Each structure stands twice: as structure tokens, then as C-alpha cells.
Amino acid sequence: MDAFFAAIEILDKPSLKGKPVIVGGLSGRGVVSTTNYEARRFGVFSAMPMFKAKEKCPQGIFLPVKMARYKGVSKKIMDILKDFTPLVEQVSIDEAYLDITGIEVLLGSPEEIARHIKARIGKETGLTCSIGIAPIKFLAKVASDMHKPDGLTIISTTEVDTFLSKLPIDKIPGVGKRTVKGLRHYGIETVGDLKRFSKEQLLKEFGNFGLRLYEIAKGEDKSPVVPCREVKSISSEQTLQSDTGDIKILRKLITIHADNVASRLRKEGLKGRTITLKIKFDDFSEMSKSCAIAHSTDNTKFISDSAKALLLNNPLKRKARLIGVAVSSLKEFEKDSQMALFGNGSDSKRERKVDKAVDEIRERFGGKMISRGNE
Amino acid sequence: MEIKINRETLLKGISRVQGILEKRSHMPILSTVLLTTKDDELEISATDLEIGFQNSYPAEIIKPGSITISGKKLLDITRETDSEKIYISEKDNNWTYISDHNAHYNLSCLPVDEFPVLTEPEGTIMIEIDSKIITEMINKTIYSITMEEAGFKLSGVFMEKIKKNEEDFLRMVATDGHRLSMVDKKTPDIQKIEIKDGVMISKKGMIELNKLALEDGPPLQIGLKQNNLVVKKGKALIVIRLLDTKFPDYKNVLPKEKEDKESIITINRRHLLDAMRRMMIIRTDQYQGVKMNIEVNYLEMVSVNPDLGNVEEKIEIKYEGQPIEMGFNPKYFIDALQPMDSDVIYLNIKDQTSPCLITGEQDDGFLGLIMPIRI
Numbered sequence: 001m002d003a004f005f006a007a008i009e010i011l012d013k014p015s016l017k018g019k020p021v022i023v024g025g026l027s028g029r030g031v032v033s034t035t036n037y038e039a040r041r042f043g044v045f046s047a048m049p050m051f052k053a054k055e056k057c058p059q060g061i062f063l064p065v066k067m068a069r070y071k072g073v074s075k076k077i078m079d080i081l082k083d084f085t086p087l088v089e090q091v092s093i094d095e096a097y098l099d100i101t102g103i104e105v106l107l108g109s110p111e112e113i114a115r116h117i118k119a120r121i122g123k124e125t126g127l128t129c130s131i132g133i134a135p136i137k138f139l140a141k142v143a144s145d146m147h148k149p150d151g152l153t154i155i156s157t158t159e160v161d162t163f164l165s166k167l168p169i170d171k172i173p174g175v176g177k178r179t180v181k182g183l184r185h186y187g188i189e190t191v192g193d194l195k196r197f198s199k200e201q202l203l204k205e206f207g208n209f210g211l212r213l214y215e216i217a218k219g220e221d222k223s224p225v226v227p228c229r230e231v232k233s234i235s236s237e238q239t240l241q242s243d244t245g246d247i248k249i250l251r252k253l254i255t256i257h258a259d260n261v262a263s264r265l266r267k268e269g270l271k272g273r274t275i276t277l278k279i280k281f282d283d284f285s286e287m288s289k290s291c292a293i294a295h296s297t298d299n300t301k302f303i304s305d306s307a308k309a310l311l312l313n314n315p316l317k318r319k320a321r322l323i324g325v326a327v328s329s330l331k332e333f334e335k336d337s338q339m340a341l342f343g344n345g346s347d348s349k350r351e352r353k354v355d356k357a358v359d360e361i362r363e364r365f366g367g368k369m370i371s372r373g374n375e
Numbered sequence: 376m377e378i379k380i381n382r383e384t385l386l387k388g389i390s391r392v393q394g395i396l397e398k399r400s401h402m403p404i405l406s407t408v409l410l411t412t413k414d415d416e417l418e419i420s421a422t423d424l425e426i427g428f429q430n431s432y433p434a435e436i437i438k439p440g441s442i443t444i445s446g447k448k449l450l451d452i453t454r455e456t457d458s459e460k461i462y463i464s465e466k467d468n469n470w471t472y473i474s475d476h477n478a479h480y481n482l483s484c485l486p487v488d489e490f491p492v493l494t495e496p497e498g499t500i501m502i503e504i505d506s507k508i509i510t511e512m513i514n515k516t517i518y519s520i521t522m523e524e525a526g527f528k529l530s531g532v533f534m535e536k537i538k539k540n541e542e543d544f545l546r547m548v549a550t551d552g553h554r555l556s557m558v559d560k561k562t563p564d565i566q567k568i569e570i571k572d573g574v575m576i577s578k579k580g581m582i583e584l585n586k587l588a589l590e591d592g593p594p595l596q597i598g599l600k601q602n603n604l605v606v607k608k609g610k611a612l613i614v615i616r617l618l619d620t621k622f623p624d625y626k627n628v629l630p631k632e633k634e635d636k637e638s639i640i641t642i643n644r645r646h647l648l649d650a651m652r653r654m655m656i657i658r659t660d661q662y663q664g665v666k667m668n669i670e671v672n673y674l675e676m677v678s679v680n681p682d683l684g685n686v687e688e689k690i691e692i693k694y695e696g697q698p699i700e701m702g703f704n705p706k707y708f709i710d711a712l713q714p715m716d717s718d719v720i721y722l723n724i725k726d727q728t729s730p731c732l733i734t735g736e737q738d739d740g741f742l743g744l745i746m747p748i749r750i
Contacts, residue, residue, distance in 0.1 A: 295553070337748060337749050338553050338663070338704060338746065338748050339553070339728065339746040339747055339748065339749060340552050340553060340746060341550060341552055341553055341554065341555055341628050341730060341744065341746050342550075342552055342623045342624075342625075342627075342628065
């Protein structure tokens with residue numbers, strides 16, 4: 001989608017049209033989530049600290065993130081996509097891969113399908129999107145970014161080689177600053193440059209990712225479009241208003257984030273066995289401590305207590321600027337679950353009842369109606 | 376200090392303490408042993424601050440004194456030599472000289488006064504207790520201990536004294552929250568020692584106690600004083616610091632005296648144990664359960680793992696109650712059945728949400744409880 005959050009804000013308030021709109025965290029330390037193209041002209045980009053955005057674009061319209069609203073629109077769009085093919089892999093709130101192999105017979109050429117999709121999204125949501133079509137998954141993503149907004153870019157099978165040879169390496173998904181540095185060290189600037197290296201050389205220098213680079217250079221990308229991605233972990237975190245070393249405050253935040261994580265686990269019907277506490281310090285160094293538990297859980301109190309125990313066992317040497325809780329080693333809740341002998345175990349009946357009641361209250365009256373108190 | 380000691384004797388003494396030494400401690404002194412001359416003997420001490428161990432071995436004392444030395448290195452030196460005697464001598468500035476006539480070691484050691492000796496609290500009342508009974512009690516309970524970091528603190532065996540029909544018993548209980556194992560043994564002398572509401576002894580402590588009980592020699596003595604469990608056997612002394620944790624209110628989950636004769640399953644222990652082992656073969660973390668269909672006079676077990684396949688087995692039992700279908704983790708059965716002595720055991724199952732009670736005729740004072748898995 002093009003400038004997704006900003007576009008929705010403009011949709012909701014048409015008077016904003018043509019003005020630079022910046023959506024993001026508005027507190028002193030917030031960052032920009034999305035900007036529309038007008039704001040980008042001022043040099044405001046996503047992930048930029050909000051105060052900087054305000055410096056660059058003082059006349060901008062600054063709006064807070066209304067995630068629930070965006071999610072609603074996102075769902076509508078994903079449903080439209082699923083009308084075309086069931087092979088829809090949603091990768092973020094406003095991005096998805098579609099495997100349209102074989103549906104040309106029914107719906108016309110890839111270009112026609114793309115125009116169709118754009119038209120329906122436009123009609124039903126009032127938003128524009130950019131589509132990339134390519135024989136390889138990652139190239140489709142690259143193509144979609146090429147002519148934004150409202151773009152449609154096609155890389156045909158015969159063009160792949162020429163296209164790849166000129167493609168800068170930082171356009172490859174998964175290639176971040178560090179890999180770019182590593183690649184530049186060998187004089188590799190484009191995917192074409194990669195071809196000079198053997199499979200073994202790339203494997204040796206970049207490990208398994210080197211293998212992927214090798215395949216990409218050859219124009220081979222076997223990664224399929226996966227309709228529902230397996231959720232590997234569920235996490236909740238926040239950057240603090242101001243750095244703190246106050247254990248009381250941190251414990252309070254752990255309660256909130258553990259609750260977020262647990263209620264999402266319950267909503268998704270998942271349980272996890274690994275509980276992680278993540279803290280980023282005022283010098284931007286990071287600490288991540290995990291513990292494994294005997295049996296999978298989705299219980300708020302248990303997750304919160306475990307994360308607090310991790311905090312207790314790992315005294316902080318600096319002030320924290322970000323804190324978060326994650327649960328991983330997830331498995332779908334099956335009937336096949338071990339029952340507990342005592343009431344105060346991870347599967348405690350009483351705690352399960354509390355969670356259930358809280359979930360029901362939130363379902364009916366909204367998420368903020370009830371939350372855990374702190375001791 | 377200057378001594379000569381028999382290789383075999385030193386090897387026995389130094390091997391014995393390896394389990395106590397800390398391998399990756401932040402305190403290097405905890406990886407050392409303290410060697411002290413006592414009349415015509417050499418006393419070897421080791422501690423990890425939770426457990427202290429001391430024992431004396433005959434040696435030729437040339438000059439009394441004491442040294443510390445890495446327990447692992449002394450073991451290696453003793454193991455690698457082919458001479459019968461080893462000569463150890465203290466040099467200036469914490470250097471130690473060791474010679475076996477072939478090699479001459481000069482080792483830099485830590486000062487003796489840094490070694491934290493866990494001494495026996497004064498005035499501990501000791502009672503004699505049958506080594507075999509202690510070993511039996513430990514073997515039949517220790518497997519239920521959980522070493523999981525989170526959750527409640529169940530990393531030890533709970534020990535208390537109880538009265539049954541005016542007689543004094545020593546009781547050991549362990550649980551991980553999903554199963555429980557308990558042994559009561561008549562111990563008339565137990566009333567002499569003060570246990571109050573029971574004590575928790577760490578798994579490592581129990582392992583050391585068991586090792587000592589299994590060694591040949593004079594009778595085993597135990598006592599409790601100032602948060603320590605004191606164990607003696609001849610010249611060997613172990614001081615185990617009690618765990619400062621609360622054991623759950625296990626008495627609530629113990630079955631009530633009255634038993635419904637009809638619902639008792641009589642079964643050959645060996646048969647059930649072997650069958651459970653076979654059920655384990657296709658088990659993974661994801662699919663832990665075995666389904667047990669209990670019918671009149673036979674038990675059918677089914678274990679299904681969608682990734683692999685399934686395994687089924689039928690064994691003969693004596694049962695006259697209503698057919699019942701239950702799920703269990705086979706590992707819990709294997710752990711419980713393995714250390715039992717009876718040929719014929721009894722399972723008592725009330726319903727699908729209550730624990731299965733395991734007892735055996737020749738397992739006097741033992742009971743095991745296993746919570747089912749929801750199927």
C-alpha cells in the first residue's frame with residue numbers, strides 16, 4: 001500500500017489532502033511510522049525520530065497511530081486479495097505476496113490481474129497501492145517499490161538477468177547495513193557482481209545467507225508464497241518516556257506487556273514454553289534473557305511472574321530505555337495438555353478463570369476496560 | 376605442608392569430590408579442594424557453598440599444614456601417573472610442588488584462607504539411619520524434582536517427620552507440579568531431631584547424600600541444625616544447606632484413605648514399564664501423550680504422532696470397574712515404575728481429571744501420583 005497509515009488518515013479527513021501528513025509516536029521520543037509523499041519531500045522518512053521530523057517539516061500535520069483503524073482496513077484489503085487467489089502471504093500490515101501461477105487462465109494476464117486488484121482496492125477502500133510482478137518472489141517486492149505511488153511494474157522472465165545484474169545489493173531482502181559493508185569489502189555493489197563468486201566462497205564468507213545470495217545472483221529463488229506464516233513468537237515492548245533504572249516502574253511495565261502477550265496468545269490459540277525479557281539500555285546496548293518452562297502457557301500471571309524473575313536475576317547495570325516481553329517456542333493449544341497437580345501451577349484453574357474473565361470483559365467493553373493491578 | 380600419599384587413595388578421595396566442585400563459577404576458589412593434614416591423615420574438603428564435603432584418608436605426613444589446589448588438575452595428575460606414591464609439598468607464595476618421580480609439577484594455587492569451609496554446626500544431634508532405606512527413599516522420589524527455573528521452586532526433595540498410628544516416620548516428597556512421588560519409612564529415632572514443618576534439600580544435595588549412603592563403611596548418620604542437613608559416615612562429613620523455599624501444600628492432593636476396590640487396576644510392573652518405553656519411541660515434545668483405554672481385564676495403549684505414525688499395544692491387567700479412557704505422559708510412568716521393587720503394582724484412577732495413584736506391595740510406604748493429559 002502507498003503511505004498506508006497516512007493515506008488512511010487523509011481518507012478519514014479529506015481536508016488533509018495535499019498537506020504533509022506524518023503519522024507516528026508523538027511523545028518526545030516517538031518515531032515516524034508513515035509519511036505521505038508530500039511530507040517525504042521535506043526529507044521526513046519512517047523510523048526518523050519525531051523531533052527531527054518536526055524540525056524538517058514544521059508545517060506538517062502530525063497524527064498519532066490509530067492501529068485498530070489501520071488493521072481494519074488491512075483486513076479488508078487482504079480479503080480482497082484472497083478473492084483472487086488463496087495463496088496470499090501477508091508480510092506486514094500493508095504488504096502481501098500473491099502467487100498467481102495458473103490463474104491467468106481464469107483472470108487474464110498478470111498485468112490484467114494487477115490492474116483488477118488495484119481497481120478493486122481503489123473502489124472498496126479509496127486507497128492506492130503499488131504492485132510488482134516478477135517470476136521470483138523477492139524481485140516482485142523490488143518491482144513494487146520501483147514506481148510508487150500507484151505503481152505497476154513488471155519484470156518478465158527474459159528481463160530478470162539484465163535487471164538483476166544492475167540491482168544494488170541493498171535491495172535484496174535480508175541484506176542490511178552490516179552485510180552491505182561485508183559485500184562492499186569484496187567490491188560487490190550489485191547483484192551482478194555477486195556472480196563472480198563461487199558458491200563455496202559465498203558460503204564461507206556469509207554462511208547460509210551466502211548460499212541464498214548465490215541463488216539470488218543466479219536468479220533462482222525457491223522461496224514459495226506461504227499463505228499463513230507460522231508465528232514464531234509473540235512479543236510486546238515499548239520505548240520509555242524517559243530512561244529509568246527504577247525496578248518498580250520496570251515491573252509495572254512487565255505486567256502490562258506480559259498481559260499483552262498473554263492475551264494475544266490466547267486470542268491466537270497458542271501457548272509458549274520460552275519467556276524472554278528484553279531490555280535496551282540508555283547506551284543502546286541490549287539485554288535479552290530467557291527462561292524455559294516445563295509446560296506451555298498462555299497465562300498472564302505466569303508469564304509476568306517469569307519475566308519479573310528474569311529481571312530480578314539479572315541486575316541492571318544501566319538505565320533502561322526500552323522494555324519488552326516475548327513468548328516463543330509456541331505450539332497450538334491442543335487438547336493434549338498436561339494437567340497440573342496443584343492449584344498454583346502454570347495451568348492453574350483459578351488463573352485460567354481470571355484470564356478468561358478479563359478476555360471476555362475486553363471483548364465486550366474494549367481493551368482498556370480492565371488491566372492488571374500492580375503489587 | 377609436605378606429604379606422601381598412595382596414588383589409589385588419593386585418586387579415590389579426589390574423584391569423590393568432583394561432583395561438588397563448581398566448574399564454571401565466578402569464584403575460582405570453589406573449583407579447588409582444600410588439603411589439610413590431620414594427625415596421620417590427609418583431609419580433603421570441597422564446597423560449592425551449598426554443599427560442603429570432607430573426608431580423611433591415610434597419608435604419610437612429613438610436615439603438617441594445608442594447601443588449596445584445583446580439584447580437576449589434582450585428579451588429572453593422579454590419574455596420569457604410573458607411580459604408586461605421590462609427593463605433595465607446599466612452597467612459598469602459594470606455590471605447590473607435586474612429584475610422582477617422573478614429572479615435577481609446580482603449580483600456582485590460591486591462598487588457604489580464601490577457602491570457605493562449611494563446618495558442621497556445633498551440637499548437632501545425629502541419628503543413625505539405614506543407608507539402604509535412605510537410598511531407596513531418594514531413588515523413589517528424586518526423579519520428580521524439576522530443575523526448571525521458572526514456576527514454583529520445586530528443585531528439591533521435601534523431608535519431614537510424620538506420625539502414623541503413634542509411630543514415627545521419615546517422609547520424603549518430590550514434585551514438579553504434574554506428578555508427585557512420596558516415601559514414608561518408619562524411623563523411630565527421627566523424633567530426636569528437630570524438623571519442624573519440614574525442610575527442602577536440593578537435588579545436588581540429595582545426590583551427594585545418596586552417594587555417601589551407597590559407599591561401604593560404618594552406618595550413616597544424619598542431623599539437622601541451623602538450616603543445614605548434616606550427614607556423616609565414618610570420617611566423611613557432608614553439610615548441605617537447606618533450600619529456602621516453600622514446598623506446595625502437597626497433602627491436599629494426596630488420595631483420601633478410602634479406596635474404591637473396584638477401580639483398582641492390578642498390573643505387572645515390568646509389562647507396563649516395557650510397554651511405556653515402547654510408547655516413548657514415537658513421542659516428541661509436541662506429542663507427548665499416550666492414550667490408555669482401560670477395559671475389563673485389559674489395557675490398550677495408543678501413542679500417535681502425526682509426523683511419524685502410531686504405536687499400539689495391549690496388555691493384560693486385573694480390573695473390574697467401568698471402562699475409562701485417559702491420557703498420560705509415558706515418561707512419568709517410566710520414571711515412577713523404574714525404581715519400584717514390586718512385581719505387581721496397583722493403579723488407581725478416579726476420573727479423567729484426577730491423578731493416577733501408583734502403589735506396589737513390595738514398595739512399602741511409597742506412592743506415586745501422575746496427573747493425566749487432556750485428550
